[in-house]
Amino acid sequence: MSIHKEVKKVTTNTLQKMKAAGEPISMITAYDFSFAKIFDAAGIDVILVGDSASNVMAGHETTLPITLEQMIYHAQSVVRGVNRSLVVVDLPFGTYQSNSDVALASAIRIMKETGAHSVKMEGGEEIIDSIKKIVAAGIPVMGHLGLTPQSIYKFGTYTVRAKEEAEAAKLKNDALLLQQAGCFGMVLEKIPAQLAKEVSESLLIPTIGIGAGVFCNGQVLVMHDMLGINTEFKPRFLRQYLNLHEQITGAVQQYISDVKRKDFPNAEEQY
Incomplete structure (x- = not known):
């Protein structure tokens, strides 16, 4: 008689414990069943159903065009392939910025229709009300600071953020606000490694870096970049593991x- 070994699922609580124990968190994006199944079985901690699907799956120039319906479709597909990993789904542009009721409705749709475990939102102080409302409804939220691709037209470029003192100070403050609002973790994208170190050390919740250096509590890469499917994108922070x-x-x-x-x-x- 074979004894079926129970799979220990990764939860938001697991990530908290990993940070406390100094164990780095591994995170990768996925957008469909087949790849999600491979990544999950390989032992990845977190799978992000990124709005980067807008770029790598749909061929758009930015993440802005992808809709809530399309994100739900990708997330449903990913969840069917996952046994152990924590699944985080990006709330796409326009589904949470306008007001907190719209934000909550969007997050509820993702949770109800996909079976995913949490949502991710870009921004700091300006979206705190939405985060609080979503967390109050029992939905785990991951934050995202630094380079926030949904704001690309505001920045006008995908270069490193928070090199100037004022922006760095705002980022540090935003990180604390996200933690206070109840976020279980946050992505830090394309900021100086030293700043990411300071932020990571100032927080109780884990930070996941992308182009934010080695001092974050975990790392995330887009699967198409890391596996060398997409060859146009070669930033300094990318290590390509396959071609x-x-x-x-x-x-x-x-x-x-x-x-x-x-x-x-x-x-x-x-x-």
């Missing part, structure tokens, strides 16, 4: 060639 673009191209070209030469299918590959 899938090259491998897939080679495989498809070989397939085309085999079909053209009538080498595929061969005698063993037909009925």
Whole structure:
């Protein structure tokens, strides 16, 4: 008789304990069932259903066009592949900035319709009311400070944020406000490593960095960048672990060639 080993699910509480124990948190994006299943089985701690789907899945220039319905579809697909990882879903642009009632309704839809475990929102002081309302409804919220891609038109560029003292001071203050509002953690994107260190040390909740140095309590990368599917994007912070673009191209070209030469299918590959 085989004894089925119970999978210990990663929860917001797990992440809290990991920070306290000094164990770094691993996080990656996923947008569909197949990749989510692979990442989950590989042992990733957190899967982010990122609004980066707007770029890597839909081909938009920014994250702004993706809708709540589209994010729900991606999140539903991801959740079906997950057994252990904590699933975080981005609230897309326009679904929480206007007022806290709209924000709560958006977060509720994600939780009810996808089975995901939490939502992520970009911004500090300006969205605190929305965060408080969502947390009060029992929905875990992850914050996101530094480079906030939904505000790209305000910044006008994807360069490093908070290099100036005023912006750094606001970021530190925003981080404390997010913690007070009940966030269980936050992403710090493209800020100086020293600032990320100060913020991470000032908080009880974990920080997840992307281009924010080694002192964050965890790291996140977009799967298409990390696996080398997307080759146009090569920022300094990206470590590419595979070159899938090259491998897939080679495989498809070989397939085309085999079909053209009538080498595929061969005698063993037909009925």
